Amino acid sequence: MQENNTLELGKNLVSIRDLSIDYTTDRGFLRAVDDVNFDVPQNKLIAIVGESGCGKSTLGLSIIGLLPIPPAKISHGSIIYRNQDLVLLGEKQRRLYRGTEIAMIFQEPLTSLNPVYKVGDQIAEAILIRERRRLRSSHLDSEVMQEVYDSRQPRTSRIPRIKRHIPKELSDEIIASLKLVRIADPEQVMERYSFELSGGMRQRIMIAMALSQKPSLLIADEPTTALDVTTQAQVLKLMKELMNEVNTSILLISHDLAVASQVADEVVVMYAGEIVERASVYDLFSDPLHPYTKGLLSCIPLGSKDETNLEPIAGSVPELLNPPKGCRFAARCKFAMEVCWQHRPRLIEAKANHKVECFLYGT
Numbered sequence: 501m502q503e504n505n506t507l508e509l510g511k512n513l514v515s516i517r518d519l520s521i522d523y524t525t526d527r528g529f530l531r532a533v534d535d536v537n538f539d540v541p542q543n544k545l546i547a548i549v550g551e552s553g554c555g556k557s558t559l560g561l562s563i564i565g566l567l568p569i570p571p572a573k574i575s576h577g578s579i580i581y582r583n584q585d586l587v588l589l590g591e592k593q594r595r596l597y598r599g600t601e602i603a604m605i606f607q608e609p610l611t612s613l614n615p616v617y618k619v620g621d622q623i624a625e626a627i628l629i630r631e632r633r634r635l636r637s638s639h640l641d642s643e644v645m646q647e648v649y650d651s652r653q654p655r656t657s658r659i660p661r662i663k664r665h666i667p668k669e670l671s672d673e674i675i676a677s678l679k680l681v682r683i684a685d686p687e688q689v690m691e692r693y694s695f696e697l698s699g700g701m702r703q704r705i706m707i708a709m710a711l712s713q714k715p716s717l718l719i720a721d722e723p724t725t726a727l728d729v730t731t732q733a734q735v736l737k738l739m740k741e742l743m744n745e746v747n748t749s750i751l752l753i754s755h756d757l758a759v760a761s762q763v764a765d766e767v768v769v770m771y772a773g774e775i776v777e778r779a780s781v782y783d784l785f786s787d788p789l790h791p792y793t794k795g796l797l798s799c800i801p802l803g804s805k806d807e808t809n810l811e812p813i814a815g816s817v818p819e820l821l822n823p824p825k826g827c828r829f830a831a832r833c834k835f836a837m838e839v840c841w842q843h844r845p846r847l848i849e850a851k852a853n854h855k856v857e858c859f860l861y862g863t
């Protein structure tokens with residue numbers, strides 16, 4: 501964790517404004533993301549943290565355009581990416597951004613990688629799709645890429661047919677992608693299948709595939725949850741290094757505040773579909789304001805803390821099919837006041853660049 505009291509929020513790659521996302525379920529209407537505002541600046545790592553069901557993954561999917569519509573629906577708000585409101589785009593236009601400008605990696609790489617294709621072939625697919633899109637948008641020709649992409653591939657297959665012998669230009673780019681994610685023997689790894697690799701290696705492959713698209717924004721949804729602690733630390737360190745090397749921004753989605761503390765520039769804490777606190781990682785850890793954030797911090801086993809004294813937050817997240825009238829954290833909050841049960845607090849700037857949604861700091 502680095503001291504960063506003056507987090508610069510001026511140059512934003514993505515600006516989320518008043519965003520609400522609803523789901524229609526068998527049991528009724530559910531607002532999974534409620535009036536959310538935040539920015540992802542250029543070359544910064546923003547972590548969205550919260551318990552399962554707080555809306556953080558729904559938020560990530562909405563940015564990359566992978567929400568299941570229906571039952572999900574963006575009811576209002578905007579997602580401004582490079583002066584373009586992504587919410588207003590149709591599916592065809594969204595595809596021009598997805599995977600290329602905005603890429604995503606998921607929690608369990610084993611289910612994201614195809615076990616019947618070699619690692620090298622899968623990275624080649626990602627590169628070829630990027631080139632195909634580039635050709636479509638620029639109308640330029642690329643002999644090498646056109647040669648290896650076989651347009652006679654049956655429509656039912658998701659994988660473009662790659663010639664048995666991968667041309668050197670493409671092979672070099674695959675090897676460069678693997679070297680980028682610090683894989684020591686890329687020539688050998690590109691010939692392996694995903695099930696032959698460790699969890700950490702598979703996640704590196706997923707990062708390599710995502711970065712081969714040269715995205716401006718990488719959304720990482722619980723990218724280290726399936727990994728052991730040592731590999732988790734390595735992958736997080738790698739992501740942070742690559743952010744600067746390849747000039748991308750990262751939106752890290754995690755249930756684990758400890759993970760965010762290792763790499764984030766700014767932390768957005770979500771609870772029951774709302775942002776309850778937003779601050780630089782230094783401010784959030786040195787002076788947490790919201791009782792929920794304080795509760796999350798008290799659950800982190802630190803070296804100096806006796807792990808038998810960890811204090812879990814009592815109770816559970818409220819049912820979003822029928823959310824409380826007032827503060828959504830009231831039933832779990834030891835500071836709850838009368839006003840908290842009757843009215844919803846608003847996100848206010850309690851300190852410079854430090855926002856909180858709690859009546860303890862004003863209305």
Ligand code: SF4
Nearest residue numbers: 827830833840858859
């Ligand atoms: Fe607790 Fe009230 Fe603040 Fe909600 S608004 S977190 S109930 S003190």
